[in-house]
Amino acid sequence: xxxxxxxxxxxxxxxxxxxxxxxxxxxxxxxxxxxxxxxxxxxxxxxxxxxxxxxxxxxxxxxxxxxxxxxxxxxxxxxxxxxxxxxxxxxxxxxxxxxxxxxxxxxxxxxxxxxxxxxxxxxxxxxxxxxxxxxxxxxxxxxxxxxxxxxxxxxxxxxxxxxxxxxxxxxxxxxxxxxxxxxxxxxxxxxxxxxxxxxxxxxxxxxxxxxxxxxxxxxxxxxxxxxxxxxxxxxxxxxxxxxxxxxxxxxxxxxxxxxxxxxxxxxxxxxxxxxxxxxxxxxxxxxxxxxxxxxxxxxxxxxxxx
Amino acid sequence: xxxxxxxxxxxxxxxxxxxxxxxxxxxxxxxxxxxxxxxxxxxxxxxxxxxxxxxxxxxxxxxxxxxxxxxxxxxxxxxxxxxxxxxxxxxxxxxxxxxxxxxxxxxxxxxxxxxxxxxxxxxxxxxxxxxxxxxxxxxxxxxxxxxxxxxxxxxxxxxxxxxxxxxxxxxxxxxxxxxxxxxxxxxxxxxxxxxxxxxxxxxxxxxxxxxxxxxxxxxxxxxxxxxxxxxxxxxxxxxxxxxxxxxxxxxxxxxxxxxxxxxxxxxxxxxxxxxxxxxxxxxxxxxxxxxxxxxxxxxxxxxxxxxxxxxxxxxxxxxxxxxxxxxxxxxxxxxxxxxxxxxx
Numbered sequence: 001x002x003x004x005x006x007x008x009x010x011x012x013x014x015x016x017x018x019x020x021x022x023x024x025x026x027x028x029x030x031x032x033x034x035x036x037x038x039x040x041x042x043x044x045x046x047x048x049x050x051x052x053x054x055x056x057x058x059x060x061x062x063x064x065x066x067x068x069x070x071x072x073x074x075x076x077x078x079x080x081x082x083x084x085x086x087x088x089x090x091x092x093x094x095x096x097x098x099x100x101x102x103x104x105x106x107x108x109x110x111x112x113x114x115x116x117x118x119x120x121x122x123x124x125x126x127x128x129x130x131x132x133x134x135x136x137x138x139x140x141x142x143x144x145x146x147x148x149x150x151x152x153x154x155x156x157x158x159x160x161x162x163x164x165x166x167x168x169x170x171x172x173x174x175x176x177x178x179x180x181x182x183x184x185x186x187x188x189x190x191x192x193x194x195x196x197x198x199x200x201x202x203x204x205x206x207x208x209x210x211x212x213x214x215x216x217x218x219x220x221x222x223x224x225x226x227x228x229x230x231x232x233x234x235x236x237x238x239x240x241x242x243x244x245x246x247x248x249x250x251x252x253x254x255x256x257x258x259x260x261x262x263x264x265x266x267x268x269x270x271x272x273x274x275x276x277x278x279x280x281x282x283x284x285x286x287x288x289x290x291x292x293x294x295x296x297x298x299x300x301x302x303x304x305x306x
Numbered sequence: 307x308x309x310x311x312x313x314x315x316x317x318x319x320x321x322x323x324x325x326x327x328x329x330x331x332x333x334x335x336x337x338x339x340x341x342x343x344x345x346x347x348x349x350x351x352x353x354x355x356x357x358x359x360x361x362x363x364x365x366x367x368x369x370x371x372x373x374x375x376x377x378x379x380x381x382x383x384x385x386x387x388x389x390x391x392x393x394x395x396x397x398x399x400x401x402x403x404x405x406x407x408x409x410x411x412x413x414x415x416x417x418x419x420x421x422x423x424x425x426x427x428x429x430x431x432x433x434x435x436x437x438x439x440x441x442x443x444x445x446x447x448x449x450x451x452x453x454x455x456x457x458x459x460x461x462x463x464x465x466x467x468x469x470x471x472x473x474x475x476x477x478x479x480x481x482x483x484x485x486x487x488x489x490x491x492x493x494x495x496x497x498x499x500x501x502x503x504x505x506x507x508x509x510x511x512x513x514x515x516x517x518x519x520x521x522x523x524x525x526x527x528x529x530x531x532x533x534x535x536x537x538x539x540x541x542x543x544x545x546x547x548x549x550x551x552x553x554x555x556x557x558x559x560x561x562x563x564x565x566x567x568x569x570x571x572x573x574x575x576x577x578x579x580x581x582x583x584x585x586x587x588x589x590x591x592x593x594x595x596x597x598x599x600x601x602x603x604x605x606x607x608x609x610x611x612x613x614x615x616x617x618x619x620x621x622x623x624x625x626x627x628x629x630x631x632x633x634x635x636x637x638x639x640x641x642x643x644x645x646x647x648x649x650x
Contacts, residue, residue: 051635052392052635053367053370053374070643073493073496073643074493082650084650086650087650148525149525150523150524150525171512254471255507255512255513257646257650265473265646267367267371268368269645270638270646271638272642
């Protein structure tokens with residue numbers, strides 16, 4: 001005869017089994033949808049390129065070798081793939097600068113929003129989300145209309161007599177940065193605002209009462225408390241900025257490749273799908289490493305402040 | 307067999323034949339974007355009672371990759387001549403034998419038996435064009451019939467010149483400029499090509515496809531471009547001129563093929579025949595602004611194209627035109643490396 005304990009154990013086992021069975025379909029979908037395509041990319045990166053695109057089912061580590069090493073086309077020496085490294089570096093730099101720019105603009109914006117009265121807050125929030133109603137490409141073209149030689153900025157500058165010939169902004173790195181900062185700003189503002197809204201402003205007052213300077217209040221009270229929002233915002237901006245395609249192409253003029261262009265080249269005119277796959281996975285690894293480093297770092301200093 | 311089954315069978319047979327002749331049903335066309343004349347399509351739909359659906363692609367490689375995966379539901383595609391042999395070799399298209407179709411007599415003799423499809427067993431000409439240099443003569447008055455505009459940009463055009471980032475076209479042009487042959491494996495030539503490109507790039511403002519709008523607005527004063535695009539630019543601004551580079555320029559043609567996986571083969575064949583009719587060919591040209599290979603189409607062409615220098619290649623420039631070929635994969639690999647080096 002089973003004791004009460006055994007019955008309870010059996011019931012628990014059944015419960016666990018049922019839970020697994022019930023969640024199996026969801027787990028299967030997550031597993032297939034999230035890892036299935038990635039697995040194909042991973043497998044392709046170890047195959048041989050077909051003569052006109054596609055892959056031949058033949059193992060080859062060449063794609064991975066050529067991500068960072070290249071055989072010189074003229075003297076056949078093996079060396080660091082300077083072109084790839086330059087392109088990787090350009091993309092990483094742009095993503096970092098975009099993150100910093102959006103943070104610099106987004107933090108005060110979120111602070112401003114959070115310190116309004118409750119009624120008007122919703123209005124500000126609403127205004128921030130408006131750009132999301134239109135397509136990214138259209139927003140980018142809107143920026144182009146503003147900064148191009150016959151655009152709004154240059155027309156005003158010339159009318160005011162500040163410059164005589166239009167200032168070339170379009171097709172420069174500045175143009176890319178303006179576009180990126182504009183496009184990704186809401187992604188930074190929203191998470192910071194979310195944590196700023198929960199901030200207990202009595203703590204800020206307490207800080208002032210204890211003779212803290214404004215800067216000290218910001219650094220020692222506000223910033224540590226909204227840090228989760230800053231981290232979330234930075235991640236939300238950094239990842240898509242690293243893979244940005246539309247904005248750099250339209251505003252930068254396509255003279256200098258970004259990571260995304262390099263990958264596209266391999267699947268298009270370059271006809272080297274394995275290299276394209278290897279490059280894609282390399283980007284994922286960079287993102288993962290950057291995230292781990294960032295989150296760990298942030299976590300550590302968070303503890304110190306806490 | 308009693309007479310009832312007989313009549314039923316005959317009725318069915320009759321239905322089947324009329325069905326073939328009238329070709330009611332659908333046709334799915336897979337073509338480059340902004341390239342298919344809606345008027346000509348409407349005419350085809352009305353004539354054969356067929357519903358036509360058009361899907362766009364943006365490059366030969368995209369089209370090839372997608373059709374190769376199969377299950378697209380497309381009946382017709384329009385690859386460039388460099389790609390037609392690949393489509394044939396990979397077994398993606400079916401032999402519809404356009405060479406024996408009724409309207410084939412209209413195809414100009416020089417287009418009736420091309421290298422990329424001997425005897426026209428698969429393909430029908432859709433459009434013909436060239437790749438040359440476009441210059442806004444308000445900004446630069448000097449001679450412009452040279453790739454030097456792009457690769458050794460004159461001072462007036464520095465920082466105002468665009469290059470259409472079509473890898474094969476640009477490298478073809480650069481090879482011609484340094485005096486080589488297309489698809490060459492001569493390393494000294496290729497090295498010169500790379501050095502020329504890398505040295506030229508600082509003088510370019512951009513590498514973009516969007517030339518019609520940007521040349522019109524004055525963001526660019528010169529660009530490498532296709533002739534049809536150049537024609538549209540001149541119609542917007544008469545100061546914009548198209549030039550045939552004296553070092554040699556690329557000729558291309560796009561061709562209509564029927565896919566092996568086509569479900570509406572008869573309609574697709576009707577379409578191939580339909581566009582070889584002079585009036586219809588002229589209708590296509592009036593929309594995409596490129597020449598066609600159909601004799602007798604000139605009298606239906608719009609007035610602004612009849613003797614447009616972009617469409618009708620001047621006698622003096624004819625000899626320098628050369629059909630672009632598909633290079634061997636090893637050569638293509640070098641092209642990609644040079645291209646990456648150029649855009650790094």
